[in-house]
Amino acid sequence: MNAVAKKASWDEAYNFAYLDEQTKRMIRRALLKAVAIPGYQVPFGGREMPLAYGWGTGGMQVTASVIGPSDTLKVIDQGADDTTNAVSIRRFFKRVAGVATTEATEEASVIQTRHRIPEKPLKEGQVLVYQVPQPEPLRKLEPRETETRKMHGYAEYGLMHVRLYEDISRFGHIATTYSYPVMVNGRYVMSPSPIPKFDNPKMENNKAIQLFGAGREKRIYAIPPYTRVKSLDFDDHPFEVQRWPQACALCGARNSYLDEVVLDDKGGRMFVCSDTHFCADRQEKGHRGPMAADPAARAFARSSETSEQKEDDGR
């Protein structure tokens, strides 16, 4: 990165954003179609991307195709900006596209995510790119691709409710907590990728563009801004998001998605925001949770670097 020449701010050993122009054009065409038909899975000719096992390449390819030199990129993995994968993907795009990066949701123009939607509401002009391992919401019950394609084509979605029926008959309630299927714009049933169902309501009428990339299955789909997105349910078992009896131990938030963190081997534990930036931001603004002063709790806080800064700033 130090060796970056004046005219280009990225490592010129690579084409801008790593993929060749033809591939990016092909992916953009698929993206345009996906945006035009909300929730519809558009096939595309995927490419390989260099990354750690388990991340999949769909989201990376979408990001590479939409990002420009003036963009600011945020990468989150399970809500955190500081996991190994999030850090290395951020570093990758910094190198191959020369883009600015950030952990602040409101500063990012492109946010690549795995497993979460940021707590802070997104704005017009922002792009949220989801990494998708399995794009087909019907796959678990119908292994035949020819058949699922017809089901989508003819909007035959009874099977989706069979999946929810099975949940209730087994557990007494809809036990699906992530990849919870949604109906997009009243037409296509879609997998929201493995985000917690807590995040499902955020997809509806979102001001940002939501793009989904599945690399292995070579499918792209999208939710344009201000689109209806309904989580499937039964009249007598309505959709509900997860709730926690406690507030975030560090920032005191009562409306965020909480992760359980084990503090010691004596059963000590706490619940903290999974969205590390959201949590740090709240603490910076002076919000305090019940364990905010506990050194053990602070040490286990995911975004320790940011938290330390806060300690200095906040007092």
Added chain:
Amino acid sequence: MSALVLSESLGTTVRQPLMRATGVSKSYGDTIGCLDVSFTLHPGEVIGVVGESGSGKSTLLNVLSAQLPPDAGTVEYDLRHRGMSDIFRLSEPDRRRLMRTDWGIVHQNPRDGLRMDVSAGGNVGERLMAIGARHYGEIRAEGLDWLAKVELDASRVDDKPKTFSGGMQQRLQIARNLVTRPRLIFMDEPTGGLDVSVQARLLDLLRGLVRELGIAAIVVTHDLAVVRLLADRLMVMRHGRVVEEGLTDQVLDDPHHPYTQLLVSSVLQV
């Protein structure tokens, strides 16, 4: 009330057909599947199709049930809002809707007709959910109701069909199909592969349900005892053609075609 009964019975005497096949043929390369088959089926009527293995019974049934397009001939069905229509000229979504609402298909192999990884209740409820049922309690109640109708224990409602015996799987298949109150049900060797005692019980059940619900049925079997019990009329197939047809008792007690005579006598030896 009596006026309604009267008009209904008048309607029956007019005998609007439910299904009409005309010159249906289907070959596999040089092998004849079925050849130039024509017949008319009326509401509530049960037609049996008998013949040796390889005589074309399954081919005919697959064409009639829209699972296999014929090479020649037409299959018309009395659609609820459109009247007699060629089922192979329907759009695919319309045809699929017909197949999962107004028709039922009981496959010889339950694996082809059941979702083995879905509970019995889910299997029965699937068609209801497919046509828009969105109340879990009602779907489940209806599922339990149908399990009882096919004499499956309510305690098995959450068990998967792979834990069921062959006879139970067959009964579950029947429940799964009848839940939308179809007007026509297709069955290919419904008692095939079952123990004799299990067969008898299943036949009794089928006869009761078909009569009680007034469903028309086309039943394919190589077993004359099955059609003796279930079918009003019989078609005897040989080398893909229908060689004899008529009322079941007449055909079985007084067969005219030499091939039918052979069939009947061989069953008597069994």
